[in-house]
Amino acid sequence: MKSMSINLIVLTLLTMFALAPVQADPPEFHTVKAELIKPRQGLGNTLEKLKAGEEVRVAYLGGSITAANGWRVKTTKWLQSAFPKAKIHEIHAAIGGTGSDLGAFRLEHDVLQHQPDLVFVEFAVNDGGRQPEAIWESMDGIVRQIWKSNPQTDICFVYTFRVNYENDLRKDENPRAASAMELLADYYGIPSINVALKIAVLEQQGILKFTSETPVAKGVILFSKDGVHPLDEGHEVYTEVIAEAFKQMETTSQPVDHSAKLKQPFVTGHWTDAKMIPLDASMLSGNWKELPADNVLQKRFGGRMGQIWEADTPGSKLTFRFRGSQAALYDLLGPDGGQVQITVDGKPHEKLTPRFDSYCTYHRISTLRLADGLDPQQIHTVTVEIDAEQPDRKPVAFRLKNPEEELKSAKFQGTRIRVGKIMLRGELVP
Secondary structure: OHHHHHHHHHHHHHHHHHHOOOOOOOOOOOOOEOOOEEOOOOOHHHHHHHHOOOEEEEEEEEOHHHHOOOHHHHHHHHHHHHOOOOEEEEEEEEOOOOOHHHHHHHHHHHOHHHOOOEEEEEOOOOOOOOOHHHHHHHHHHHHHHHHHHOOOOEEEEEOOOOOOOHHHHOOOEOOHHHHHHHHHHHHHOOOEEOHHHHHHHHHHOOOEEOOOOOOOOOOOEEOEOOOOOEOHHHHHHHHHHHHHHHHHHHHHOOOOOHHHHHHOOOOOOOOOOEEEEEOOHHHEEOOOEEOOOOOHHHHHHHHHHOOOEEEOOOOOEEEEEEEEEEEEEEEEEOOOEOEEEEEEOOEEOOOOEEOOOOOOOOOEEEEEEEEOOOOOOOEEEEEEEEOOOOOOOHHHHHHOOOHHHHOOOHHHOOOEEEEEEEEEEEEEEO
C-alpha cells in the first residue's frame, strides 16, 4: 500500500513536470538579413474577415512616424479600397517619441480594449538606442499580451527608416533594433514588412533623396526634411510596400489560433505583466489636484493618460507600495516642469530627476522611471517628492531665438509635476 502511494506521488510529479512549459535557452542576438516582406505565418485571420466583408479593427501601435497622418491613414484607406465590402475601423495608438518599453504598458488602454483584429507594431526607429535584450523583454510582452487577450488577433511588425540605417541596409542587413525584432518574429511566426529597406534601395537607385536643402530633380522623391519623419511621398512608399505585402500574404495565409504559441516565451523577462494604474487621492500629500476637464493639458492628453494630477508645492509627495519588479510614472514633461527626489525602500536616488529636457518648449507625454530589477516577491515602497528648486533650463536654450530673455518668462518658470498613471510590473498593495 505504501509503495503504491509513493508510485502515485512520483507519477503525479512527472505529469506536472511534463505539462509545465520548458524555457528554451536564452536567445543570442545576431544581425539578420534585411528582406522587404517576410510573410511567415501571415495574416490569415484578418484576411479571412476582410474577404468575407466583415468589420475589421486595425490598430497602429508606434511612435511619431505612425502618429503622423501618413502611412497609417493611407494604409487604412488602401485596405478599404482593396476590400470594399469590409468595414475598416482604425485604432490610432501611436505616440511620438516613445518606444516599445512604454508600448507594453499602454497596450491595454490604447489597443486591446478596442478588440483589434490586426495590430501593426512600429518601434524599430524609437527602439534604435536600446539593447536587443531590452527590446525582447518589451516586444515579447506586447506580443504575449495581445494573444492572451485574443489568440485570433494577427500581429505585423513594420520597420521604418531613419538616416544612418542605410549603412546596414546597403549591406542587406537589418539595423540592430529591427534585427532583434526579426529574431522574435521568427520565433512566433509573425509577419514583418521592412519599409526601411525600400527607402534605402530607392536612394541607391537615384530615385529618392533622404533629405535635401535644395529642390530635388523632377521624378526624384524627397523622403523627409529631417531624415526620420517622411513627407507625403515617403509615406506613400511605405503604403505601397504594405499593400504589396497584403497581396502576397492573401495567397498564402491561413487562419491561425495563436494561443499555442504562448506555451513558451521568447525570453524569461517578458513584460506580459506590464500594466497602468490610475492615481488615487490616498497616495498623495501636498497640493495635488485633478486637472479639470476643460484644462488645455487634460483635453490634449487625457485621452491617453486618463485623469491627470498636478502639484507644484515643494514637499508634495506621491507614495505607493507594490509587490513586483518595476515601477514608473506616466507623466508630462514641459517648460514649467520641476524636479523630484525618488526614494525606493527608504533609499533616495543619488540625484534629483528633472521633468524637463532639451525638447521642452512644449508639453509631451513621457515616462519617469522609478525602480527596476527589484525582487518581484517583495513589497516595495516608492516615494516621489517635489523639490524646491526648478531644474536647469539651459538645455533648451538652443531652440530659442532669444534664450537669455525667454528663459526668464513665466512659460519657463515652475516646479510643476503632472502625472496620469503608475506603470507597474507587479501589483499595488495597501
